[in-house]
Amino acid sequence: MPMIIMFIFQKTYDGSFIYLLLYVDDMLIAARDKSLVNMLKAQLSSEFDMKDLGPAKKILGMDINRDRQVGKLFLSQKKYVLKMLDKFGM
Numbered sequence: 147m148p149m150i151i152m153f154i155f156q157k158t159y160d161g162s163f164i165y166l167l168l169y170v171d172d173m174l175i176a177a178r179d180k181s182l183v184n185m186l187k188a189q190l191s192s193e194f195d196m197k198d199l200g201p202a203k204k205i206l207g208m209d210i211n212r213d214r215q216v217g218k219l220f221l222s223q224k225k226y227v228l229k230m231l232d233k234f235g236m
Contacts, residue, residue, distance in 0.1 A: 164176070
């Protein structure tokens with residue numbers, strides 16, 4: 147099972163956090179305030195060669211689904227489970 151290195155990067159003015167998740171060369175940044183995410187991306191881009199792939203839809207084989215109206219985020223490994231079931235003839 148791959149290990150995710152998670153850093154809580156900064157506590158924000160409203161007491162929430164900016165999360166930076168890093169695994170090898172994949173990065174995911176999450177926060178309540180999108181402007182803080184953009185500010186962090188700009189800081190990192192000034193130091194490192196980065197490519198912004200837009201809103202995350204997938205990370206480490208997991209599908210990411212958001213319900214922005216209720217403020218919830220869902221992770222799914224359905225495709226992985228179906229692939230394993232097929233691989234073992236189940």
